[in-house]
Amino acid sequence: MATGRHRHSMVCVKDSVFVLGGYNFGTVSTVEEFKIQTNTWDMAGQLIHAVEGTSAAVHGERIFLFGGWKGFTEETTVIQCFDTSSTTCTVIGHLPSPQRHSRAITFKKRTYIVFTNWGNSFVQV
Numbered sequence: 833m834a835t836g837r838h839r840h841s842m843v844c845v846k847d848s849v850f851v852l853g854g855y856n857f858g859t860v861s862t863v864e865e866f867k868i869q870t871n872t873w874d875m876a877g878q879l880i881h882a883v884e885g886t887s888a889a890v891h892g893e894r895i896f897l898f899g900g901w902k903g904f905t906e907e908t909t910v911i912q913c914f915d916t917s918s919t920t921c922t923v924i925g926h927l928p929s930p931q932r933h934s935r936a937i938t939f940k941k942r943t944y945i946v947f948t949n950w951g952n953s954f955v956q957v
């Protein structure tokens with residue numbers, strides 16, 4: 833990888849592994865792609881919001897990131913979508929409350945998100 837990191841998200845899309853965000857002496861906004869067939873790393877793109885401690889789920893060729901930390905003290909509600917075919921990122925919405933260290937999974941074309949910190953706005957949804 834070009835940028836070592838931890839507290840990142842990692843998912844598989846087709847024959848590639850994508851590493852998104854994370855922390856390396858500051859929050860990272862880069863998306864890197866490991867191509868399994870060629871055993872090579874490439875820079876795939878940039879997130880709109882650099883985040884660490886976010887969760888990710890895949891739908892087709894799109895990776896969805898839910899919340900995370902913008903730094904050690906600021907959680908975010910942002911939901912980002914990274915399209916692996918166009919290598920672009922967009923903000924598609926917001927969670928009901930700021931979240932970090934959530935977990936996400938896609939099952940039967942639905943994505944489920946589990947939060948570790950329960951805010952009042954989450955309970956009201």
